[in-house]
Amino acid sequence: MxxxxxxxxxxxxxxxxxxxxxxxxxxxxKRHKRQLQARLVRERAQARKAKLxxxxxxxxxxxxxx
Amino acid sequence: xxxxxxxxxxxxxxxxxxxxxxxxxxxxxxxxxxxQRLRQPSQLLHPIGFAVLVALxxxxxxxxxxxxxxxxxxxxxxxxxxxANFLSMELLFASDFEDGTLDALAASGRExxxxxxxxxxxxxxxxxxxxxxxxxxxxxxxxxxxMLAPTLIFTFVMMSLxxxxxxxIGSALTVRLRAGAMLxxxxxxxxAVPLLIFSLGAINAAQLGEPAAAPLLYLSAISLxxxxxxxxxxxxxxxxxxxx
Amino acid sequence: xxxxxxxxxxxxxxxxxGGLVLAPMDYLQGETFRIIYIHVPxxxxxxxxxxxxxxxxxxxxxxxxxxxxxxxxxxxxxxxxFTAVTLVTGMLxxxxxxxxxxxxxxxxTSELVLLFLYLGVIALYQSYSDLRAGARxxxxxxxxxxxxxxxxxxxxHWWSTLHQGETITLTDSKMHASMLWPLLLMFxxxxxxxxxxxxxxxxxxxxxxxxxxAWVRQALAIELPTAVIKPTPSSAIT
Numbered sequence: 001m002x003x004x005x006x007x008x009x010x011x012x013x014x015x016x017x018x019x020x021x022x023x024x025x026x027x028x029x030k031r032h033k034r035q036l037q038a039r040l041v042r043e044r045a046q047a048r049k050a051k052l053x054x055x056x057x058x059x060x061x062x063x064x065x066x
Numbered sequence: 067x068x069x070x071x072x073x074x075x076x077x078x079x080x081x082x083x084x085x086x087x088x089x090x091x092x093x094x095x096x097x098x099x100x101x102q103r104l105r106q107p108s109q110l111l112h113p114i115g116f117a118v119l120v121a122l123x124x125x126x127x128x129x130x131x132x133x134x135x136x137x138x139x140x141x142x143x144x145x146x147x148x149x150a151n152f153l154s155m156e157l158l159f160a161s162d163f164e165d166g167t168l169d170a171l172a173a174s175g176r177e178x179x180x181x182x183x184x185x186x187x188x189x190x191x192x193x194x195x196x197x198x199x200x201x202x203x204x205x206x207x208x209x210x211x212x213m214l215a216p217t218l219i220f221t222f223v224m225m226s227l228x229x230x231x232x233x234x235i236g237s238a239l240t241v242r243l244r245a246g247a248m249l250x251x252x253x254x255x256x257x258a259v260p261l262l263i264f265s266l267g268a269i270n271a272a273q274l275g276e277p278a279a280a281p282l283l284y285l286s287a288i289s290l291x292x293x294x295x296x297x298x299x300x301x302x303x304x305x306x307x308x309x310x
Numbered sequence: 311x312x313x314x315x316x317x318x319x320x321x322x323x324x325x326x327x328g329g330l331v332l333a334p335m336d337y338l339q340g341e342t343f344r345i346i347y348i349h350v351p352x353x354x355x356x357x358x359x360x361x362x363x364x365x366x367x368x369x370x371x372x373x374x375x376x377x378x379x380x381x382x383x384x385x386x387x388x389x390x391x392f393t394a395v396t397l398v399t400g401m402l403x404x405x406x407x408x409x410x411x412x413x414x415x416x417x418x419t420s421e422l423v424l425l426f427l428y429l430g431v432i433a434l435y436q437s438y439s440d441l442r443a444g445a446r447x448x449x450x451x452x453x454x455x456x457x458x459x460x461x462x463x464x465x466x467h468w469w470s471t472l473h474q475g476e477t478i479t480l481t482d483s484k485m486h487a488s489m490l491w492p493l494l495l496m497f498x499x500x501x502x503x504x505x506x507x508x509x510x511x512x513x514x515x516x517x518x519x520x521x522x523x524a525w526v527r528q529a530l531a532i533e534l535p536t537a538v539i540k541p542t543p544s545s546a547i548t
Binding site: 235239240242243246249252253255256257259260263264266267270284288299302303306307 | 371423426427429430433434437438443446447450451454455458461462464465466468469472
């Protein structure tokens with residue numbers, strides 16, 4: 001192996017190790033964000049639904065009384 | 067762990083009383099631990115058997131030529147003794163942890179440090195020093211000259227002292243794990259490198275007929291520092307462990 | 311965090327260009343000396359990160375500062391990575407230069423033991439189910455390690471010189487300026503990389519630990535695109 005090949009291999013392995021350092025937290029961050037955002041969307045949808053249900057009930061009562 | 071009822075209900079304030087109580091706790095813990103270990107005397111032979119086994123593997127793996135064994139003989143001896151010293155170290159706190167003694171200890175607010183000293187010293191006496199019985203056989207197997215015996219004995223006594231107290235911290239760190247043995251080894255073996263190196267340095271010097279004072283002093287310094295400080299560290303770790 | 315990464319990238323690019331293209335060939339070692347532009351900064355980082363970790367650990371244990379616990383845990387894998395880089399590049403440098411991949415001298419052996427110390431901290435933390443207790447245990451181990459590292463280094467150095475004498479020394483000769491500045495740049499780049507990676511990992515750990523808290527949800531809600539929430543048609547009521 002020529003000297004340059006040693007140097008190139010060193011840099012290649014450096015890149016590999018850097019990726020191994022950065023990739024797991026990066027992917028974990030994405031996963032956490034996705035999960036939390038899904039939960040937020042669900043909660044907002046539920047809140048909206050609850051609000052609409054209570055609105056429809058009050059409308060129904062108003063409609064019935066008039 | 068059975069303790070006699072405290073002699074005075076009021077906290078003793080004088081220095082000598084505190085020291086006396088401290089030593090009492092140490093002795094109680096020491097005697098208790100030793101008694102537990104002596105309950106099954108055959109257990110004491112396990113480390114010896116393991117050390118002999120490792121020496122056997124070395125002797126066999128190196129090959130039959132005599133000049134190949136001689137250079138590695140002291141190394142093989144000390145590695146065998148080192149590894150044997152680690153056997154069942156993870157069990158140091160295991161039984162106390164399981165039956166709730168550790169929790170009771172932390173809750174009672176009693177002095178933990180003398181009890182930890184008792185445990186570590188008991189471990190050293192039962193496991194470390196019992197390995198001295200294996201020394202003659204190991205020296206024969208690895209073809210070490212008999213004149214090395216005094217140096218070997220002193221070196222190993224100091225090394226196992228350091229290892230026992232190092233193991234105290236390691237056991238405290240891994241007390242909650244069920245299969246903590248491997249992790250304990252992983253944590254403690256790198257820290258034990260200086261102990262091994264200075265032990266080997268002493269033996270090498272003795273083999274060459276030179277004074278072995280320097281490495282022995284370093285070895286003793288490390289071991290005694292561990293003797294002084296490890297129980298404090300272990301107490302800190304256990305207090306946090308049990309506090310959760 | 312992102313700024314740190316970009317800066318590290320730029321500095322690395324400049325440093326590498328300087329090291330690989332501009333710097334003249336070493337008259338002793340030929341082209342392979344260029345590996346030092348990774349090897350030496352990585353080696354320095356591997357040790358300085360351990361000290362950083364121990365300092366954070368001490369702060370975490372003495373003053374119970376939560377963020378220090380997180381830094382201890384997050385610094386360990388990065389330090390392990392740098393130690394691995396040091397060892398690997400050291401091996402690849404040693405082979406063409408001195409003919410062998412490995413030698414049991416003080417520096418390499420101590421570096422290898424350092425790798426195991428890092429792995430021990432990581433393994434200990436991961437064995438705990440209670441993350442905060444695990445961080446504190448890791449802090450204790452880091453502190454013991456940091457005291458022990460000089461002792462280990464000294465003992466291995468003493469041991470190897472006993473047997474071989476000082477056969478291999480790093481080229482401690484004065485470096486020409488054109489060789490030196492890329493090295494200094496790489497030092498700075500490695501520190502910036504560490505900062506960026508630490509903050510990235512700390513972010514993940516914080517989110518994982520605090521995901522139930524309101525501030526996390528608020529912070530993420532800001533990033534939430536409003537188009538995701540579909541308005542319910544009001545005609546459904548009648």
